[in-house]
Amino acid sequence: MQNTAIEISGLHKTYENGFQALAGIDLEIKRGEIFALLGPNGAGKTTLISAICGIVQPSAGRILVCGHDNVADYRAARTAIGLVPQELATDAFESVWNTVNFSRGLFGKPRNADYIEELLKRLSLWDKKDEQIRRLSGGMKRRVMIAKALSHEPDILFLDEPTAGVDVELRKSMWAQVRALQETGVTIILTTHYIEEAEEMADRIGVINKGRLVITETKDALIKKMGKRQMVFSLREPLQDIPSDMADYALALADNGNKLVYTYNAHQEDRDISDLLECLREKNIRPKEIESRQSSLEDIFIQMVG
Ligand SMILES: Nc1ncnc2c1ncn2[C@@H]1O[C@H](COP(=O)(O)OP(=O)(O)O)[C@@H](O)[C@H]1O
Numbered sequence: 502m503q504n505t506a507i508e509i510s511g512l513h514k515t516y517e518n519g520f521q522a523l524a525g526i527d528l529e530i531k532r533g534e535i536f537a538l539l540g541p542n543g544a545g546k547t548t549l550i551s552a553i554c555g556i557v558q559p560s561a562g563r564i565l566v567c568g569h570d571n572v573a574d575y576r577a578a579r580t581a582i583g584l585v586p587q588e589l590a591t592d593a594f595e596s597v598w599n600t601v602n603f604s605r606g607l608f609g610k611p612r613n614a615d616y617i618e619e620l621l622k623r624l625s626l627w628d629k630k631d632e633q634i635r636r637l638s639g640g641m642k643r644r645v646m647i648a649k650a651l652s653h654e655p656d657i658l659f660l661d662e663p664t665a666g667v668d669v670e671l672r673k674s675m676w677a678q679v680r681a682l683q684e685t686g687v688t689i690i691l692t693t694h695y696i697e698e699a700e701e702m703a704d705r706i707g708v709i710n711k712g713r714l715v716i717t718e719t720k721d722a723l724i725k726k727m728g729k730r731q732m733v734f735s736l737r738e739p740l741q742d743i744p745s746d747m748a749d750y751a752l753a754l755a756d757n758g759n760k761l762v763y764t765y766n767a768h769q770e771d772r773d774i775s776d777l778l779e780c781l782r783e784k785n786i787r788p789k790e791i792e793s794r795q796s797s798l799e800d801i802f803i804q805m806v807g
């Protein structure tokens with residue numbers, strides 16, 4: 502079996518009104534990974550997913566889905582994909598069971614009641630199978646959308662903003678469900694503008710901004726590479742200003758001058774720190790507590806997309 506789920510080269514999309522939503526995307530996504538496409542609103546996430554799924558026609562470039570060109574070999578490419586779109590829409594009066602089976606039929610797959618039963622059980626929907634969709638809670642409706650997307654046994658599942666506007670509890674349960682899906686061998690590609698979601702879920706993260714992939718890294722490498730460390734000194738006496746001869750250090754005051762914050766690169770040598778400590782002692786600035794912390798993915802994200 503092919504090792505690559507998605508292979509994109511030189512992808513551009515300019516909409517009819519002349520707006521360039523994708524400005525040259527190259528990306529490879531491996532089978533079995535959870536890949537998060539992280540970016541602010543309007544970055545091009547939905548456009549990219551729609552291009553992969555064949556809903557949006559690229560202006561240039563090539564997309565392979567499990568080795569199938571998504572234009573020349575559209576049917577094979579599309580069959581390998583399950584898509585949960587950003588806008589949830591489904592027939593409110595149908596039952597869960599009928600909706601999911603019908604979706605499978607749309608892909609020309611023969612009925613398979615055992616598979617659908619297992620799928621609904623996995624998504625904790627089995628006891629709701631005869632319920633009309635309009636009677637379900639928001640979280641259940643979202644899971645029905647996932648069940649629909651997986652009804653034809655695709656290799657790749659796309660989730661476009663799966664938890665936008667969803668409360669924290671529901672979001673966490675979604676994350677657990679998605680992780681459980683990964684264990685069944687499905688490759689998962691999700692878009693999000695929640696950094697916490699990418700941090701929590703993804704093996705690899707692609708940061709997209711203004712139609713370009715700014716960076717693509719494993720989550721751990723991203724944090725290591727871009728990460729900053731901070732040392733926070735809680736002071737015995739508050740400081741009014743940072744002494745002018747300490748301007749070389751990236752220092753800032755916080756908490757009404759009760760805290761002095763030193764920011765440095767995670768891969769930097771410790772020398773500066775001992776120099777700084779020396780300097781503080783000379784000035785009789787005495788910390789009562791020192792705390793060090795690593796910048797979050799959030800800090801990194803803000804640094805990258807402004
Ligand atoms: N059909 C369209 N015609 C013109 N511009 C569009 C169309 N669809 C999306 N856009 C624009 O393309 C940009 C990217 O949109 P989208 O891919 O939906 O971003 P995201 O999903 O990251 O929020 C936005 O500025 C949006 O307004």
Ligand SMILES: [Mg+2]
Pocket residue numbers: 546547548587661662
């Ligand atoms: Mg979107």
